[in-house]
Amino acid sequence: MKKAANTSCENCVSRAEGIFCDMDMPELDEISHHKINNTYKKGQTLFVQGNHPFGLYCISKGNIKLTKTGPDGKETIVRIAHGGDILGHRSLFTDDNYTATATAMEDTEVCFIDKKFILKVIERNPTVALNIINKLSRDMGQAEKKLSSLHQKNVRERLAELILSLKATHGTKDTSGRWKIDLKLTREEMATMIGTANETLIRFMSEFKEAGIIEQEGKTIFITDEEELLNWANINY
Amino acid sequence: MSKINPIKLENHVISEVKRLSPQKKFTSTAPLFYEGQVPIVAYLILEGCVQLMKNKKIKKILKPGSLIGLSEMMTNAPSKLTAQVQADTTLCFLDKSTIKEIIHEEEESDLTRLIKEEVS
Numbered sequence: 001m002k003k004a005a006n007t008s009c010e011n012c013v014s015r016a017e018g019i020f021c022d023m024d025m026p027e028l029d030e031i032s033h034h035k036i037n038n039t040y041k042k043g044q045t046l047f048v049q050g051n052h053p054f055g056l057y058c059i060s061k062g063n064i065k066l067t068k069t070g071p072d073g074k075e076t077i078v079r080i081a082h083g084g085d086i087l088g089h090r091s092l093f094t095d096d097n098y099t100a101t102a103t104a105m106e107d108t109e110v111c112f113i114d115k116k117f118i119l120k121v122i123e124r125n126p127t128v129a130l131n132i133i134n135k136l137s138r139d140m141g142q143a144e145k146k147l148s149s150l151h152q153k154n155v156r157e158r159l160a161e162l163i164l165s166l167k168a169t170h171g172t173k174d175t176s177g178r179w180k181i182d183l184k185l186t187r188e189e190m191a192t193m194i195g196t197a198n199e200t201l202i203r204f205m206s207e208f209k210e211a212g213i214i215e216q217e218g219k220t221i222f223i224t225d226e227e228e229l230l231n232w233a234n235i236n237y
Numbered sequence: 238m239s240k241i242n243p244i245k246l247e248n249h250v251i252s253e254v255k256r257l258s259p260q261k262k263f264t265s266t267a268p269l270f271y272e273g274q275v276p277i278v279a280y281l282i283l284e285g286c287v288q289l290m291k292n293k294k295i296k297k298i299l300k301p302g303s304l305i306g307l308s309e310m311m312t313n314a315p316s317k318l319t320a321q322v323q324a325d326t327t328l329c330f331l332d333k334s335t336i337k338e339i340i341h342e343e344e345e346s347d348l349t350r351l352i353k354e355e356v357s
Contacts, residue, residue: 034333034334036275036276036277036310036313036333037275038270038274038275038277039273039274040271040274041271044268044271045267045268048265048267048268050264050265051261051263051267052259052261052330054277054278054330054332055277055332112277114277114278114332114333114334114335115332115334116332116334116335116338117332117333117334120334
């Protein structure tokens with residue numbers, strides 16, 4: 001049988017942003033030998049809402065969307081995870097089933113570490129636990145921000161805020177100085193992220209483009225006037 | 238890549254696995270692993286069925302008592318097939334740490350002998 005090439009944690013492209021960033025050899029080597037490294041193609045699911053959790057997923061490269069399906073069958077994107085992020089960490093401590101479905105948005109490299117092993121690693125390396133707490137706190141902060149935004153802001157402000165938050169997590173500056181958000185989200189997906197209808201989102205995207213705040217090439221969004229976008233989002237950074 | 242050869246377990250070995258690992262019922266169809274991937278755990282079918290597929294075509298339907306993904310997980314060998322669990326199927330899961338524990342702590346058991354045969 002042909003063996004898969006197991007990328008070592010030491011050479012992981014997202015090591016600096018990951019939970020094992022403070023660890024050195026030989027502990028890192030032990031994780032590299034134990035973990036299972038897989039590539040998920042665009043549209044493949046890592047886990048499904050309601051299913052039993054087995055351990056922790058560490059994203060090495062690529063983007064993964066976490067969606068919740070409501071009783072009416074509608075899907076809502078609750079978070080987009082990228083390189084250095086972890087998935088399934090809440091289930092490590094609660095033993096609850098997955099509360100969302102994780103789907104690769106592009107070809108994505110993900111490492112899996114089973115629950116028993118990661119708990120042993122945490123016992124021996126408290127910094128890993130602190131890094132997980134840090135990730136949990138950030139997630140909680142984002143969730144609170146999203147909740148208050150849905151209650152207190154209008155659709156224009158929410159859309160501006162979404163574009164800014166996508167810029168912060170997935171944006172890169174291009175040669176002309178614009179911020180490029182190359183996530184390839186559909187209109188439907190963006191609409192669910194700010195809790196509005198598809199038609200409303202399209203209307204406001206046109207308004208943003210007409211005002212010269214953003215540009216769009218296919219599904220790629222470019223921020224051309226960040227200052228104005230901040231004003232429209234009604235937030236002070 | 239590995240063809241995924243399911244192992245048919247005898248009843249007393251199934252009881253051993255049930256004692257050592259959690260059991261969960263799937264209420265809807267879900268992928269267990271895709272073609273080209275290493276299974277993250279080994280799966281034992283207790284009730285219902287799992288389909289093995291290639292290019293969206295069903296190649297095999299696995300019934301209760303079949304254990305899949307063990308040697309692929311332990312030897313880091315990607316699967317040639319996609320495995321999909323069907324609704325109302327109950328599975329038992331054996332992760333890498335549990336397998337290592339079984340090998341170390343239950344040296345004389347039939348399950349350990351089976352694991353060693355598969356992994357060697």
